[in-house]
Amino acid sequence: MTNSQLIASTAPRVQARTLTEQEVHDIEHELTLYPDKRAVGLEALKIVQKHQGWVSDESLLAVANFLEMSAHELDGVATFFNLIFRQPVGRKVMLFCNSVSCYIMGCEQIKAHISERLGIDYGETTADGQFTLIPVPCLGDCDRAPVMLMDGEQQRNLSIEKINEILAESAERE
Numbered sequence: 001m002t003n004s005q006l007i008a009s010t011a012p013r014v015q016a017r018t019l020t021e022q023e024v025h026d027i028e029h030e031l032t033l034y035p036d037k038r039a040v041g042l043e044a045l046k047i048v049q050k051h052q053g054w055v056s057d058e059s060l061l062a063v064a065n066f067l068e069m070s071a072h073e074l075d076g077v078a079t080f081f082n083l084i085f086r087q088p089v090g091r092k093v094m095l096f097c098n099s100v101s102c103y104i105m106g107c108e109q110i111k112a113h114i115s116e117r118l119g120i121d122y123g124e125t126t127a128d129g130q131f132t133l134i135p136v137p138c139l140g141d142c143d144r145a146p147v148m149l150m151d152g153e154q155q156r157n158l159s160i161e162k163i164n165e166i167l168a169e170s171a172e173r174e
Contacts, residue, residue, distance in 0.1 A: 016061035023051055027066065037067045041077045045084050054085040082136065090125045090132040092170060095149040098135045101142035110146055113160045117167065130170075 019027070030043040044063045049055050055063075055078060064071040078084040085093075094114070098107055114133060118126050125132040141147045144156035155166060 014057045014061055016065050017056075017058040019048070019059075019062050019066060020051060023047055024066070027063070038069050038073075040067060041069065041074050042081055042084075045074070045078055045081075049084060054088050060086075082134075088125070089134075090130050092130060092150055093132045093134060095134050095136045095139065096122075097137075097139045097141075097145070097147050099138040099142065099145075102146040105145040107146035107158070110158050110160060110163060113163055117163070 026047045027040065027044045030040045030047070031037060034040050041063070044067060045055050045060070048059045048063060052059060060074055060078060061071050064074040067074070078086055083095075096107070096111060096114070098111070111133075115121050118131055118133070120126055120131065120133050122133055122135045136149075139147050139149055139154065141154055141156055146158045148155050148158060150166065150170075155162070
């Protein structure tokens, strides 16, 4: 037995979880909008993420089975689209633009402040599970740079003071 065969034979196998009734209902609705099941892959992943908060390996396998496609193929969709979270994220995801326009307008100093204030770097989640900071290449709001997206709301003309206000408002809502 080769080393890779030994590893493969001893590695735990991921089992598909059961999709919830609501997830199945929502995915079936999407199936009515597309001519091919495989075309629904991204929308199905978004549905699972909406209900579960992220897309676990078990969820990805469940969606792949439901859509009759390989998990590898669906994972390719998930990893290409950077707003599908393949690991747990905080209750609030901060999509922080680090494009050239935002960089020129001082996003590095603002990002440093966020990191210091929350104790996280890109791709990390605060210990209390509240925030995850994710870099994105562009949010399409260059004339109001620097910007980030949080809770579906574009935050423009960011400054250290504005970040403090956003974090304070977020804490008040909790």
